[in-house]
Each structure stands twice: as structure tokens, then as C-alpha cells.
Amino acid sequence: MRLLISMALCAAAWLGVITDASAQAALPKTIKIVVPFSPGASNDVIARAIGVSLAKRLDVPVIVENKAGAAGVIGADAVAKSPRDGSVLLLTSSSFLTAAATQAHVPYDAASAFAPVAMVGQGPLVLAVTASAPFKTPADLLAAARAKPGALTYGSAGVGSVGHLATELLNDAAKVQMTHVPYKGAANAAVDLAAGRIDVMVSSYSTLSPLIKSGKIRALAVTSREPHPAFADLPPIAASVPGFAIDIWDGVFAPAGTPAALIERLNHEISDIAASPELGAILEPDGTVAVAIAPAAFAARIKVELARWKQIATDHKIVAE
Numbered sequence: 001m002r003l004l005i006s007m008a009l010c011a012a013a014w015l016g017v018i019t020d021a022s023a024q025a026a027l028p029k030t031i032k033i034v035v036p037f038s039p040g041a042s043n044d045v046i047a048r049a050i051g052v053s054l055a056k057r058l059d060v061p062v063i064v065e066n067k068a069g070a071a072g073v074i075g076a077d078a079v080a081k082s083p084r085d086g087s088v089l090l091l092t093s094s095s096f097l098t099a100a101a102t103q104a105h106v107p108y109d110a111a112s113a114f115a116p117v118a119m120v121g122q123g124p125l126v127l128a129v130t131a132s133a134p135f136k137t138p139a140d141l142l143a144a145a146r147a148k149p150g151a152l153t154y155g156s157a158g159v160g161s162v163g164h165l166a167t168e169l170l171n172d173a174a175k176v177q178m179t180h181v182p183y184k185g186a187a188n189a190a191v192d193l194a195a196g197r198i199d200v201m202v203s204s205y206s207t208l209s210p211l212i213k214s215g216k217i218r219a220l221a222v223t224s225r226e227p228h229p230a231f232a233d234l235p236p237i238a239a240s241v242p243g244f245a246i247d248i249w250d251g252v253f254a255p256a257g258t259p260a261a262l263i264e265r266l267n268h269e270i271s272d273i274a275a276s277p278e279l280g281a282i283l284e285p286d287g288t289v290a291v292a293i294a295p296a297a298f299a300a301r302i303k304v305e306l307a308r309w310k311q312i313a314t315d316h317k318i319v320a321e
Contacts, residue, residue, distance in 0.1 A: 028087035031062045036075025038068045047091040053273040071099040080113040084257040094248040101309035102160030102320040114253040116298035118270035122249040123288035124224035126205050128217045130196045138221045138240040145176035152178045154200040155189030160320030165312050167202045173244045206286045230287035
């Protein structure tokens with residue numbers, strides 16, 4: 001009996017070796033990371049840094065390809081239709097979900113056409129006003145918005161953008177009405193915020209920081225549920241609007257059906273890379289911090305966030321142009 005048990009244990013151990021070897025062999029000969037935005041954008045910079053480290057760790061060539069258009073949909077669609085062997089990955093951001101929630105014709109289901117691999121990092125948006133505004137706190141701003149519905153205007157990068165949906169979510173949560181003014185790009189909106197042509201903006205810190213530092217606009221709060229270590233002097237909006245919370249993220253996806261063992265390995269490698277000082281220096285300007293999250297947990301989060309943005313888009317009849 002002992003001999004049989006010993007033989008069974010040896011067989012199991014050998015099977016584990018074979019399984020591990022098979023997982024190693026499952027690596028593609030080349031990995032392509034598709035960035036669905038133009039070269040030089042933050043996602044592009046992050047993808048290239050990850051690509052260099054991932055190539056070293058896996059001993060596999062990693063290339064980055066920019067495939068911009070339709071707010072990221074063109075690049076994402078190309079990945080959804082790619083081989084399910086880990087050879088083509090998508091590095092994108094929260095706009096992946098807002099585009100899916102607001103565009104009339106998206107050729108994939110964002111929650112089922114992809115296998116979430118790893119979240120690279122997450123961070124809050126920043127609520128800001130023009131420097132000449134009398135508002136010193138989020139409560140001041142919301143009181144003014146409540147007193148005169150529709151009088152205050154807010155800018156965004158465009159209809160269906162993260163900033164647009166985030167501010168409509170704030171309108172709903174705080175029971176106020178601020179009027180949307182869409183722009184072609186967040187930078188253009190920020191310039192008009194500084195000039196006082198619009199009153200409010202919810203956007204990434206990197207977009208607003210030059211104008212915050214020059215004193216032309218004033219940051220009031222962050223959208224994270226709790227105070228954020230990168231913005232120690234800014235309270236969360238949740239302090240004035242209980243339950244309000246938005247964190248934007250960058251993450252890596254594979255086509256649905258990619259082997260789970262390969263997804264797990266890529267999750268481990270990318271999570272380690274995200275936590276490195278080298279990538280931290282790239283993430284830091286937006287207040288983004290590395291987040292290690294299991295693929296299943298990331299997938300669950302995707303479903304929740306997609307449903308939330310779809311609800312906002314439906315309630316406010318938001319259709320991206």
C-alpha cells in the first residue's frame with residue numbers, strides 16, 4: 001500500500017512538472033500590446049515601459065502597436081478578434097468602458113469579449129474650479145449649484161468622456177444640475193476653465209496640474225472614496241456627497257478564451273512590473289498607484305463599472321458623437 005501511495009505521489013508530482021512545463025511552453029513567440037490611442041499618450045508610455053520589462057521577464061519579444069480611433073474602440077475590436085493565445089494584448093483605461101456605454105455601435109461586448117489580465121494602477125479624478133470662483137470647498141460648489149439649477153457649467157473632453165459621465169454621476173449623487181459644455185479634448189476645456197468661460201471640471205490631475213500650479217484654477221477635491229496619499233490637501237467628494245466614488249484605472253486585457261494559466265502568469269508578471277519603481281515614476285504624475293488584483297476580481301469590477309456607466313448614459317440620454 002505504501003508503495004502504491006508513493007508511486008501515486010510521484011506521478012502527481014511529475015504531472016505537476018508536466019503541467020508547469022506546458023504552461024511555460026504556452027507562451028507565444030511574440031507578444032503585441034495594442035494601445036488604442038495615439039503615440040505619446042499616457043497609455044502608450046505605460047505600455048512601452050511594461051513591454052520592455054515583460055520582454056525581459058518572459059524572454060519573449062514584446063512590441064507595442066498604436067491603433068487609435070473611435071475613442072479606443074478600433075484598437076479594442078482588433079484585440080477582441082485576435083488569436084486566444086496571449087500573442088495580442090490590449091492596454092487601455094477606464095475610457096474602454098465609457099466608450100462601450102455611450103457609443104451607439106460598439107462591435108463587441110466589453111464585459112464578455114475580453115479576459116481581464118491585470119490592473120496596472122488606479123487613481124482619482126480631480127474636481128476643480130476657476131481660480132476667481134468663490135468656491136473653496138465641494139460643499140460651497142454644490143450649494144451654489146443647488147441654489148441655481150443649470151447656472152453653473154462644467155467642461156469635459158467630449159460627449160461620453162470619463163469626465164462627462166463622472167460629472168453627471170456627481171449631479172445625480174448630489175441632486176444638483178450643472179450644465180455640460182463638451183470640448184474636443186480635456187486640455188481645451190481646462191484652458192477655458194482657467195479663463196473663467198466654464199465654472200467646473202472633473203478631470204485627471206495631469207491635465208489640470210499645470211494650471212493648478214500656476215494658480216489659474218483651484219482644485220477642490222478628489223473623486224476617490226477616501227483621501228488619496230498623492231493629494232493629501234484635497235478631501236474626497238464623498239465627504240460632502242456620501243457614497244460618491246470614482247477611480248480611473250489602466251489595465252491589460254486579452255481576447256476572451258485565452259487559457260486561464262496564461263492569464264494568471266501574465267497577471268503575476270504585470271502586477272510585479274506595475275509595482276516597480278520604474279513604472280511608479282510613470283504612474284505618479286496622475287496620482288495613479290499600482291494595484292495587484294486577481295483576474296476574476298478585475299472581471300467582476302468591469303461588469304459593475306460598465307453597468308454603472310450604461311445606467312448614467314441611459315438616464316441622461318448620452319450618446320457619444
